[in-house]
Amino acid sequence: MDLVTFIFRNNHSWSHGSSTSQLNKELARALESLRQRFQHNPVATRRSVHHAALVVGISRECTSFTPCETMRVFFSFAFLLAFARFFPSDKVPSAPRDEITSIRLDELPTQNPNPSGSVSRLEIWIEQGGPASLESVDDICLARNFNALKDTSLRAMERLRVWGLARKFHRILKNFNYD
Numbered sequence: 001m002d003l004v005t006f007i008f009r010n011n012h013s014w015s016h017g018s019s020t021s022q023l024n025k026e027l028a029r030a031l032e033s034l035r036q037r038f039q040h041n042p043v044a045t046r047r048s049v050h051h052a053a054l055v056v057g058i059s060r061e062c063t064s065f066t067p068c069e070t071m072r073v074f075f076s077f078a079f080l081l082a083f084a085r086f087f088p089s090d091k092v093p094s095a096p097r098d099e100i101t102s103i104r105l106d107e108l109p110t111q112n113p114n115p116s117g118s119v120s121r122l123e124i125w126i127e128q129g130g131p132a133s134l135e136s137v138d139d140i141c142l143a144r145n146f147n148a149l150k151d152t153s154l155r156a157m158e159r160l161r162v163w164g165l166a167r168k169f170h171r172i173l174k175n176f177n178y179d
Helices: 002-015 021-040 042-061 067-086 121-128 143-159 164-175
Strands: none
Touching: 002 021, 002 067, 002 164, 021 042, 021 067, 042 067, 042 121, 042 143, 067 143, 067 164, 143 164
8 A cells, every 4th residue: 555655646746747856766666566566466456456345335335434434445446546557457358348247346245145155256356357346437447447436536535525634535536647
């Protein structure tokens, strides 16, 4: 999360050319390090994406309007946006993406999610990847949906604006771009 937060906080000045050469170098190193971590263990990355999506789902279902809730939702969306932006999405299943049903990542588990003991669609997605949806975004794994995911994150921060902290997080998310 340190890399993601650093990238988010400094992305605006970098994308608008107002950063120093030292900051440019640090951002380039941070981006490369994040990409390498995502690429090194894509299964753990997708598992973390699912956990972040569950935080979003829980917050949507039972919002508590506390500073720690605001921070959890911000970090979850920051990670999801970093995944959407920097995860190598060229590794897709052999079937065309349009023919594969998207897995809903923010769907909260039921009491008895897998009674038969078979491998769930979620476990397959974590292991192999493929399309994955969150709220109204049909596939967070496609670059073209980055802005839709960003809009979803901004709406979530709007809902939590009871605290001044949400305003700051909203501004950080708003300035993160897909350039």
